[in-house]
Amino acid sequence: MLWVYALCACAIQSAALIEAGDFAKNIAAIVGNLTLQEKYSLLQGVSSSGADGYYVGTILNISRLGIPSIKMQDAGQGFRTSDARLVGQVTSWPCALALAATWDSSMAYEFASAAADEFVIKGANMVLGPGLNVHRVALGGRNAEYLSGEDPVLGAALVGEWVRGFQEKGILATAKHYLLNNQETNRVSYSAQASPRAVAEVYMVPFRAAALAGSAAAMCSYNKINGTYSCSNAATLRELKTLLRGWVMSDWGATHATAVEQGLDQDMPGTDDWYSPNQLNSVHGDAIDAAVTNVLGPLLSIAPTVGCQPGPDCAHDLFETNATSTEHDALAERILTQGTLLLKNDALLPLDRSLKVGLVGSVSDAPNNVTDLISTMRGNYYVVGGSGRVVPARVVTILEGLVHAGFDNLQISPTDDVSAALSLDVDVLIACGGATSGEGADRTTLSLDQEDFLVRISNQSTLPVVIVALAPGAILLPFKDDAAAIIVSFFGGQATGAAIANIISGAASPSAKSPVTFPLSVNDTILPCRDLSCPYAEDLYVGYKALHAKPVAFPFGHGLSFATFGYNWASTPDASILASSPSLSFDVVLTNVHAVYSGVETPQVYITYPPEANEPSIQLKAFSKTPLLPPNRTALLHFELDMSSFRIYSPSASSWIVVAGLYDLYVGASSRDLRLHHSFYIEPRGAVPKVS
Numbered sequence: 216m217l218w219v220y221a222l223c224a225c226a227i228q229s230a231a232l233i234e235a236g237d238f239a240k241n242i243a244a245i246v247g248n249l250t251l252q253e254k255y256s257l258l259q260g261v262s263s264s265g266a267d268g269y270y271v272g273t274i275l276n277i278s279r280l281g282i283p284s285i286k287m288q289d290a291g292q293g294f295r296t297s298d299a300r301l302v303g304q305v306t307s308w309p310c311a312l313a314l315a316a317t318w319d320s321s322m323a324y325e326f327a328s329a330a331a332d333e334f335v336i337k338g339a340n341m342v343l344g345p346g347l348n349v350h351r352v353a354l355g356g357r358n359a360e361y362l363s364g365e366d367p368v369l370g371a372a373l374v375g376e377w378v379r380g381f382q383e384k385g386i387l388a389t390a391k392h393y394l395l396n397n398q399e400t401n402r403v404s405y406s407a408q409a410s411p412r413a414v415a416e417v418y419m420v421p422f423r424a425a426a427l428a429g430s431a432a433a434m435c436s437y438n439k440i441n442g443t444y445s446c447s448n449a450a451t452l453r454e455l456k457t458l459l460r461g462w463v464m465s466d467w468g469a470t471h472a473t474a475v476e477q478g479l480d481q482d483m484p485g486t487d488d489w490y491s492p493n494q495l496n497s498v499h500g501d502a503i504d505a506a507v508t509n510v511l512g513p514l515l516s517i518a519p520t521v522g523c524q525p526g527p528d529c530a531h532d533l534f535e536t537n538a539t540s541t542e543h544d545a546l547a548e549r550i551l552t553q554g555t556l557l558l559k560n561d562a563l564l565p566l567d568r569s570l571k572v573g574l575v576g577s578v579s580d581a582p583n584n585v586t587d588l589i590s591t592m593r594g595n596y597y598v599v600g601g602s603g604r605v606v607p608a609r610v611v612t613i614l615e616g617l618v619h620a621g622f623d624n625l626q627i628s629p630t631d632d633v634s635a636a637l638s639l640d641v642d643v644l645i646a647c648g649g650a651t652s653g654e655g656a657d658r659t660t661l662s663l664d665q666e667d668f669l670v671r672i673s674n675q676s677t678l679p680v681v682i683v684a685l686a687p688g689a690i691l692l693p694f695k696d697d698a699a700a701i702i703v704s705f706f707g708g709q710a711t712g713a714a715i716a717n718i719i720s721g722a723a724s725p726s727a728k729s730p731v732t733f734p735l736s737v738n739d740t741i742l743p744c745r746d747l748s749c750p751y752a753e754d755l756y757v758g759y760k761a762l763h764a765k766p767v768a769f770p771f772g773h774g775l776s777f778a779t780f781g782y783n784w785a786s787t788p789d790a791s792i793l794a795s796s797p798s799l800s801f802d803v804v805l806t807n808v809h810a811v812y813s814g815v816e817t818p819q820v821y822i823t824y825p826p827e828a829n830e831p832s833i834q835l836k837a838f839s840k841t842p843l844l845p846p847n848r849t850a851l852l853h854f855e856l857d858m859s860s861f862r863i864y865s866p867s868a869s870s871w872i873v874v875a876g877l878y879d880l881y882v883g884a885s886s887r888d889l890r891l892h893h894s895f896y897i898e899p900r901g902a903v904p905k906v907s
């Protein structure tokens with residue numbers, strides 16, 4: 216089915232799609248010309264070293280037929296620094312979750328297009344991303360790597376441009392980790408037991424969007440699904456492959472069988488025996504040919520350039536080129552500025568540079584401790600740990616960012632000593648905290664490492680306090696009532712302090728919206744499953760959809776600007792709509808009613824289903840962004856929601872249905888700040904639109 220959003224319809228339509236016809240014939244001819252051993256070589260990686268001129272994943276070339284090698288590299292924050300020599304040669308970008316917080320598909324495109332240039336310079340032709348898993352578990356160790364945040368509609372809206380940005384430059388994209396890889400605890404052994412409806416309506420959604428956007432590949436995950444390893448799970452792999460025009464590769468070490476016939480085309484990194492020639496000899500030749508075709512289609516249409524050969528030939532590209540640039544430094548800062556959340560502001564920010572500012576807490580100048588990071592799964596306050604990590608050679612710390620932004624009356628107390636911080640003779644305090652996270656383990660707490668310090672500073676200071684948090688995802692903010700302002704940046708990479716200073720100084724008006732809920736307690740979130748069998752008992756009630764009746768610290772979709780916006784209808788949807796209509800449309804006018812500040816707003820469209828649909832009470836369906844609006848200026852935003860947005864999955868019918876009845880449509884500044892409301896009926900008459 217086509218998921219069309221106000222913002223991303225163009226993305227899906229213009230994504231690099233593989234052409235049919237002659238091209239398919241050419242591929243068939245090439246497959247026909249390959250020897251069996253050559254075919255096998257396309258289905259099994261040869262190394263995972265990441266050193267000696269090899270990439271994180273490598274498939275060897277077949278030069279006789281012009282087939283290039285496949286040179287794969289992670290992903291979460293740019294070109295993975297899998298070797299110490301790469302540090303400083305590549306940009307350490309904001310993490311995918313910070314990109315998600317922009318709610319801006321053009322930012323996703325700009326990031327992808329620039330990051331792709333670095334992959335090209337480094338000789339790679341495949342990125343092991345985007346990470347798309349919906350945050351089911353707030354403590355999830357890899358949440359920072361996931362573009363969906365808590366809502367698949369957000370990931371689906373951004374992924375098309377992410378994929379297009381890379382693939383236009385000849386870098387194949389890999390949607391991961393498919394499927395239900397929602398925690399790191401027991402990640403190689405737990406079995407996710409989710410209902411077909413939760414899979415269809417929640418977890419599958421961003422992967423479906425990636426496949427429709429032409430993603431070259433998808434990566435099956437470590438976990439089991441219903442007791443069967445994800446990479447051998449014929450049911451889930453086949454479902455994906457009805458949409459994917461490329462191939463499925465395993466996560467590194469996630470292959471547990473020679474599962475070509477179940478839908479696993481390629482075993483990575485290939486150092487186990489499951490896809491050895493001996494094993495593949497037992498697979499039917501048609502299945503081998505289909506798998507080889509799945510690989511060659513995107514490879515030869517998207518990444519036909521031969522480039523360097525893995526091994527000594529690629530060592531120069533990999534280790535002796537500088538792929539970063541001052542342009543990329545500036546772009547990383549711009550993306551992070553637009554992805555940095557202002558959660559609270561009691562008319563304190565932006566700060567006048569002439570104020571006496573006290574900057575306190577160890578995180579204000581946290582070291583970019585590179586050397587002990589190279590070979591571990593650990594992250595720091597700037598980067599996620601594990602395969603998504605891109606260690607920066609230099610980080611702009613918060614202190615450096617403020618100095619550079621012109622705060623000359625800065626006094627610092629760069630420790631977590633409360634009395635030292637409180638004794639500064641200043642006008643305002645900026646208190647910093649952070650938390651770390653990485654692959655292979657879930658976080659054990661949602662608290663910041665310096666929570667106690669921040670709580671005491673906010674509570675005991677007689678001055679207004681700005682809290683700045685460097686976060687891996689959702690965090691607790693127990694100081695929220697006492698703090699005058701709160702800024703949260705998800706792992707920001709090299710530009711961390713520069714982006715934060717842009718918000719504090721007012722060089723930029725904040726515009727990020729939160730892709731996660733900030734809960735009041737970890738017990739309001741789904742905890743990592745400790746058993747090996749993990750029922751998804753909450754079913755559709757994931758993230759904010761589970762918390763609708765509960766108080767939270769800050770809701771999904773929340774994020775302040777320095778400006779203030781008025782919302783008005785310019786036109787409402789029809790009061791009654793046939794289920795067979797193509798779409799529902801309306802227009803919204805946003806006015807910046809602030810007297811001084813310019814700003815950007817992201818109006819979000821939520822709907823409530825009729826009770827018979829049995830859906831969570833409020834659900835994001837679309838969103839849009841205004842341009843930068845000066846005071847007293849308005850923007851007219853047109854929304855056109857495809858009727859497919861209203862479909863729900865009926866397990867009894869094993870298909871999508873549109874429930875007739877009364878719907879509520881809201882346009883809001885967050886999931887709990889709903890400014891406009893309109894009800895409409897969906898009439899049962901007319902054929903239900905078909906799902907592709």
Ligand SMILES: *[C@@H]1O[C@H](CO)[C@@H](O)[C@H](O)[C@H]1NC(C)=O
Pocket residue numbers: 244247248279280
């Ligand atoms: C591939 O096979 C076709 C026949 O299907 C033949 O005409 C062509 O020369 C072969 N090409 C190569 C490179 O072997």
Ligand SMILES: *[C@@H]1O[C@H](CO)[C@@H](O)[C@H](O)[C@H]1NC(C)=O
Pocket residue numbers: 275276277278279524
């Ligand atoms: C891959 O390419 C290199 C360099 O062109 C060549 O020496 C090598 O034989 C090729 N490998 C295969 C299997 O064709």
Ligand SMILES: *[C@@H]1O[C@H](CO)[C@@H](O)[C@H](O)[C@H]1NC(C)=O
Pocket residue numbers: 408409410411414440441450451
């Ligand atoms: C898991 O098993 C249940 C019960 O057999 C089935 O209804 C469901 O479709 C399965 N889910 C997946 C994702 O395969």
Ligand SMILES: *[C@@H]1O[C@H](CO)[C@@H](O)[C@H](O)[C@H]1NC(C)=O
Pocket residue numbers: 302303304537538539540541
């Ligand atoms: C790469 O280029 C950037 C921008 O010119 C520069 O700042 C950086 O130091 C260079 N890196 C290395 C390792 O030379």
Ligand SMILES: *[C@@H]1O[C@H](CO)[C@@H](O)[C@H](O)[C@H]1NC(C)=O
Pocket residue numbers: 736737738
């Ligand atoms: C969360 O729930 C557990 C189990 O009921 C309890 O032991 C723990 O104290 C609770 N934690 C918080 C922060 O409320």
Ligand SMILES: *[C@@H]1O[C@H](CO)[C@@H](O)[C@H](O)[C@H]1NC(C)=O
Pocket residue numbers: 810846847
């Ligand atoms: C805003 O625009 C209205 C209508 O154009 C005008 O009357 C009013 O003076 C403007 N207000 C400000 C603060 O510029």
Ligand SMILES: CC(=O)N[C@H]1CO[C@H](CO)[C@@H](O)[C@@H]1O
Pocket residue numbers: 670671674675
């Ligand atoms: C959470 C906390 O420490 N709260 C304290 C804040 O300060 C007041 C007095 O200034 C105390 O009464 C609170 O207990």
